[in-house]
Amino acid sequence: MPDPMDLVARRFSRFADLPDHDLDRLAALVGRAEPVEARRMVFAEGRRCRTMYLLVEGWVAEHRLLADGGRQILRLRLPGEMAGVECMAYGVSLHGVQTLTRCRLAAIAADEFTVLRRDHPRIVDALFLMGLFERAVSSEWAVSLGRRPAWSRIAHLLLELAERCTLSGMAAGAIPFPLTQQDVADCTGLTIGYVNRVLRDMRGRGMVDLQPHELVLRDADALARHAGFRARYLHPAPDRPAAADRDGADRDGAGVTAFARC
Amino acid sequence: MPDPMDLVARRFSRFADLPDHDLDRLAALVGRAEPVEARRMVFAEGRRCRTMYLLVEGWVAEHRLLADGGRQILRLRLPGEMAGVECMAYGVSLHGVQTLTRCRLAAIAADEFTVLRRDHPRIVDALFLMGLFERAVSSEWAVSLGRRPAWSRIAHLLLELAERCTLSGMAAGAIPFPLTQQDVADCTGLTIGYVNRVLRDMRGRGMVDLQPHELVLRDADALARHAGFRARYLHPAPDRPAAADRDGADRDGAGVTAFARC
DNA sequence: CGGTGGTTTGAGCCGATTCAAACCTTGTGG
DNA sequence: CCACAAGGTTTGAATCGGCTCAAACCACCG
Secondary structure, three states: OOOHHHHHHHHHHOOOOOOHHHHHHHHHHHHOOEEEOOOEEEEOOOOEOOEEEEEEEOOEEEEEEOOOOOEEEEEEEOOOOEEOOOHHHHOEOOOEEEEOOOEEEEEEEHHHHHHHHHHOHHHHHHHHHHHHHHHHHHHHHHHHHHHOOHHHHHHHHHHHHHHHHHHOOOOEOEEEOOOOHHHHHHHHOOOHHHHHHHHHHHHHOOOEEEEOOEEEEOOHHHHHHHHOOOHHHHOOOOOOOOOOOOOOOOOOOOOOOOOOEO | OOOHHHHHHHHHHOOOOOOHHHHHHHHHHHHOOEEEOOOEEEEOOOOEOOEEEEEEEOOEEEEEEOOOOOEEEEEEEOOOOEEOOOHHHHOEOOOEEEEOOOEEEEEEEHHHHHHHHHHOHHHHHHHHHHHHHHHHHHHHHHHHHHHOOHHHHHHHHHHHHHHHHHHOOOOEOEEEOOOOHHHHHHHHOOOHHHHHHHHHHHHHOOOEEEEOOEEEEOOHHHHHHHHOOOHHHHOOOOOOOOOOOOOOOOOOOOOOOOOOEO
16 A cells, blocks of 8 residues: 555656655645545535645545436546646536545645645646546546447446556555445446446456455456457656657648548 | 637636737737638547647537447537647547538647747636636536436537537527537437437427527527526636635635535 | 438337345444 | 344346437538
């Protein structure tokens, strides 16, 4: 179980090279994080609010509740990610934020964010790129919700979470998995009954083994193949100063010239 | 038909107060935008790329293509919005970008963006908040895709587009509507046949009238009521210096204290 | 005029839902 | 250490919303 500060620093560093000055600031945030029990609302949707949260430890879900009792989970956040950022643009929470496990969260008020912007531009750069990463993940979820059959939706969710856990060093063979089947249903736009059937099928084929609080992918390749999963969207490659990954002949297509029909 | 630069300036100004210095920079971008025909790919997904685009005029769609021939439109962009920003974090386009109408697009290479970041921080602030706005819209789409019946999905799409057009001054009673029914299906995760049926039903109830290139909402209220549409997510309220919209007694809930069970 | 791209319609079907009940597990208090 | 509650999982049978596929229709355009 890695140190929380390591997780946070590692995650931010995937998006920008942070000088010690910025890392210290992050460490200060991590230091003041407060614990929250599992399965609590951090805030409900529609709440007036100018605060966002840095998730230091644990998992949280951002979701919307519908009039008919339905629920759609919009995204899952792992340590090192921000939750409730939308408040900065709306002054209201557009969705609820709930903990899935026991967590530690550092609150960042709007005023403090303003100061952060001025004193720690590299952190803000990282936040900007993290925003793009999130958008890519949300897009992938939208593709699942709109165009993939139940089996693929669930496979994609499991593979994505496994990969994200692995990237942040939280996985050791088995992956921690605090979602209930109801949560999986609310992520994938399915019903709990059908989720159960699909999971049984995956288990029957020896591809996954989903215990109450942990997930084992017994044959991730087969799972990915059957579901058409490509992990590219989980691997941002920000333009680092020392990157130099362009191979000369590779024209970029900047500027607007001849475009293909359709 | 408003001036393109007005549209762009108006849109950016909804997110940040830009000094003339920044507005001039935007005007320079607008000035060099190049025209693209309708129904062309600006770039395909999987393309190596470090360029993003400012949409100056027209509509574009960002979408994903699936192996089975399916297609999911991830978002629609109207004048003043950016397209293909993800490239900045991935060096690859994760989705395709296609024009729906004749457009004008200004290409912004990664290097130029770096300079922009340094010389025009307010523009970058606006971009950050615009990113949050987009995320809110994407979240709303996810709710539709995951949890709303066909009728509501389509109603939400129409109402959202009408509102966005109105906000940017592009609507005059009727709303320009360059989407085909196939496009609507690809936005909502439905099939063209079913979209047609739902549209017929809406027309039959006297709620909407969808002509080839224009949309009239004859009874937007009834439509919104039936679909449970709330436009809040389309109205960001950034924390302007002169805002002062907090009414004293309104505590913010910053800090982590007692949280509701469940 | 013929072509092309978009719209409309029908009949049959299937993936996923609904609802209810039984079944497990885990934690709690007696 | 047992018994009970509570929350999560599993299963079945009936149903339905939305899909498939194919064909006709229509409007615009060169």
